[in-house]
Amino acid sequence: DIQMTQSPSSLSASVGDRVTITCRASQSISSYLNWYQQKPGKAPKLLIYAASSLQSGVPSRFSGSGSGTDFTLTISSLQPEDFATYYCQQSYSTVAFGQGTKLEIK
Amino acid sequence: QVQLQESGPGLVKPSETLSLTCTVSGGSISSYYWSWIRQPPGKGLEWIGYIYYSGSTNYNPSLKSRVTISVDTSKNQFSLKLSSVTAADTAVYYCARHMPTIVGATWLGRGPLDYWGQGTLVTVSS
Secondary structure (H helix, E strand, O other): OOOEEEEOOEEEEOOOOOEEEEEEEOOOOOOOEEEEEEOOOOOOEEEEEOOOEEOOOOOOOEEEEEEOOEEEEEEOOOOHHHOOEEEEEEOOOOOEEOOOEEEEEO | OOEEEEEOOOEEOOOOOEEEEEEEEOOOOOOOEEEEEEEOOOOOOEEEEEEEOOOOEEEOOOOHHHEEEEEEOOOOEEEEEEOOOOHHHOEEEEEEEEOOEEEOOEEEOOOOEEEEOOOEEEEEOO
């Protein structure tokens, strides 16, 4: 099974900051990597798919990069509505999620 | 606009079988992969398994012995059964659709999860 590891597990930042979250796969997954945002009490929302493709309707301050085993999600300028938990997910072999990164207000 | 809605009992007794149904509206269940995902209170997301509209399935190895996912295309529904439940199975259960995607030059039917249900909390308790 492919294991997904995110870092950090939690992160404090301020509005306007540039933030990067990292996701590492236990083996190469090419570009089969997706990112989701989840707010309390809500279902996850797809942000980025195929490592770097922005899902329709998602603000351009979100971007993704990487291939193989190492991937990043970057938020270029944090907005108040971006404080949430972020998950990576591989679709190379079945489905597996990272453990999540909670982004909190500093 | 595609919508998914989970339904089923919110309380299940230990050792019994958890049964949930996901009803898809605003689009056809045909030609897509569909997944069940769960999230224990305060914890992360765990994939349970997926089904193709044709009926082929794939399950999380950690749950495989207890999980059955089925599809009813005539009703635009797919269902989850999880047997021999314990308190550890208490979670919010989500159903979701896989978005077909092209990655590089490869078409992937089992792409990212683009539509999700709102989730339903299932508590395992006597």
